[in-house]
Amino acid sequence: MREGGDTRRGESGNPSVTEKDGLAEGLIPKLFNSVPVLNDAASYVAQTTSYFTRFLSDRSVDPKSREPRSSALYEEELVTFPSGEPVATTATTSGDRNSSAAQSIVSESPEAAIAAPAVHSEVSRTTVEDSSGHSSGLQLSNNTGGNGMSIFQGLIDRALRTVRGSADDIGWLQRASGMPPVEDGTERFVEILEDIRHGIHKLPDSVVYLLVPGLFSNHGPLYFVDTKTRFSKMGLACHIAKIHSEASVEKNAREIKEYVEEIYWGAGKRVLILGHSKGGVDAAAALSLYWSDLREKVAGLALAQSPYGGTPIASDILREGQLGDYVNVRKLMEILICKLIKGDMQALEDLTYEKRKKFLMQHQLPAELPVVSFHTEASISPAVLATLSRVAHAELPAPLSTAQAAKLPVVIPLGAAMAACAQLLQIRYKEKSDGLVTCRDAEVPGSTVVHPKRKLDHAWMVYSSLNNDTSEADASQVCEALLTLLVEVGQKKRHQLTSKDE
Structure with a gap:
């Protein structure tokens, strides 16, 4: 040895x-x-x-x-x-x-x-x-x-x-210090909606109504069409902003600013804006970035189901170490947005919590602007899986016996997709949502918040369902009620500012 x-x-x-x-x-x-x-x-x-x-x-x-x-x-x-x-x-x-x-x-x-x-x-x-x-x-x-x-x-x-995941980010705006409190306007909203269903309409014709669509709106021909048609029948000037919805928030904010200025100088009237989903985020960014130019031109802003604070769907897809890494969802979204519809991935990235926190810490909505924020909860019952939404229509050649072309609805199961996403967020984060946006992230600090008891998913606001219940208000009536409430909030805020100055 x-x-x-x-x-x-x-x-x-x-x-x-x-x-x-x-x-x-x-x-x-x-x-x-x-x-x-x-x-x-x-x-x-x-x-x-x-x-x-x-x-x-x-x-x-x-x-x-x-x-x-x-x-x-x-x-x-x-x-x-x-x-x-x-x-x-x-x-x-x-x-x-x-x-x-x-x-x-x-x-x-x-x-x-x-x-x-x-x-x-x-x-x-x-x-x-x-x-x-x-x-x-x-x-x-x-x-x-x-x-x-x-x-x-x-x-x-x-x-x-x-x-x-996003458990620590959901509702961060409600926990942030220095944010103004919200006011519950649900009860007044229900009253206004009931009046509208009985033929009582209070929207003034002294303003122009601008509807701002959300993500993928360029590929949904019927986006906001029913609402615009209803407003036109009431003799109200209404426009749908033709923006590239798959562009970044700051790019769309610039386009919305130009839209508002063009409408104001053409009609000589102030503009009331209603934005849905990312459209609400784009419109809010326009007013935050260019308020000095739009102060005398905009009368108020309503955000319907908008991820103002961000959305866990976008964050979980794009954040490193999340679902997007394991099932290649991020790569699929890049192909969908960048290759197929010629968009910009920045449009989705701007809805993540990281991007929203950075933007809102630098650019907040002006305190004197009347704001209404609307959020809903999607139904996750088995019956929703059979819900089909009409997103477009196809025109067939005119038959020999008639001179009119036949129209067939183009339908997709949006309700089923929203229900699946809402159930995922409920199980993983214990959060109520419309399928894409949690209720807490849709509340804008300092705004009048509307949260109806009726189960409505994220797509219901802009697309007509094939099985509409006539006993309930449709999407165009809900939009009218939101803008009517916004007018009242604006009158109340102006009265408070006047009293304070005196």
């Missing part, structure tokens, strides 16, 4: 390695050095083993004396973190190990190791000799601390981010 002093450097002191495996000294180091993947894998396994060994070895220490119970029977490997501070020292037969080294096993937290930059690790086949001259076997070199633990902790952090 070899003496400890005759052990060559670079040779393992373990007899099972040196005597039984003649290729270990020459072949294995070359194999690890020539194949970095094996080197990293071996380092990761060794580091993970060391991580658990620290806790096991700590339990064999007497809590009173902090000395090993049998230092001759076991040895601890030296593990040095990237900061250069050793966690534990190699055990010696003399038994006079410093107690602070043992305590560092408990005091050193995994987060401290992860905070340090990752360093490439290698397996060193050097030997460590104790005071008796015996070799301590295979030892990790000083740069092995961060890599394995970083990978391990990185996987844990990624799993936690996936599980938490």
Whole structure:
């Protein structure tokens, strides 16, 4: 048997390695050095083993004396973190190990190791000799601390981010300090809606009504069409903003500003704006960014089911470590928006919580602007799965017997899709939503909030359903009621400002 002093450097002191495996000294180091993947894998396994060994070895220490119970029977490997501070020292037969080294096993937290930059690790086949001259076997070199633990902790952090998702972001506007309180206008809204259903209409013709559609509106020909038709029959000037809905919020805000100025200078009337979904976000951005130019031209803003604070759907698709990473939803959305409909991914990114927080911290709606925010909760009952919505119509060639072309509705199961999304948000985040926007994220600080008890999904506001219930108000009547309430809110706010000035 070899003496400890005759052990060559670079040779393992373990007899099972040196005597039984003649290729270990020459072949294995070359194999690890020539194949970095094996080197990293071996380092990761060794580091993970060391991580658990620290806790096991700590339990064999007497809590009173902090000395090993049998230092001759076991040895601890030296593990040095990237900061250069050793966690534990190699055990010696003399038994006079410093107690602070043992305590560092408990005091050193995994987060401290992860905070340090990752360093490439290698397996060193050097030997460590104790005071008796015996070799301590295979030892990790000083740069092995961060890599394995970083990978391990990185996987844990990624799993936690996936599980938490947008749970900490939903409703952030309600928790933000300095935000003005909201006022509940649901009761007054219900009264106005009931009057409208009985033929009592109070919308003034002294203003022009501008409807701002949301995402993908360019590919829905019937978007807001019923509402505009209804307003026109009442003799009201109404326009649908022809914006590129799949563009960024700031780009659409500029286009809406130009729309308002064109309407104001053409008709000589102020503009009342109603925006649905992303259209409400675009309109609010226009008034936040260009209020000095639009102050005398805009009478108020109504946001219907708008993700003013953001939406977990967009965040979970685009945020790293979320659903978009695992099922390639992000890539599919890029193909859909950028390739198929020639849009900009920025349109969806602007609806994430990160983007909304950054924008709203810099650009808030003016306090003197009358604002109404409307949000609903989608039904998740099994009957909704059979709901079909008419999003367009197809004209067939005119038959020989008649001169009129036949029209067939183009329908898609929007109700079923909204119900599925609403159920997902309910199960994962315990949040009520219309299928795309949670109720809390749709409330604008300082606005008059309307939240009816009736179950309405996100698409109901703009598309006509094939099975409309005549006993309930339709989407155009709801839009009329919202704008009527907005007019009353504007009158009340002007009266308060006048009284304050006096």
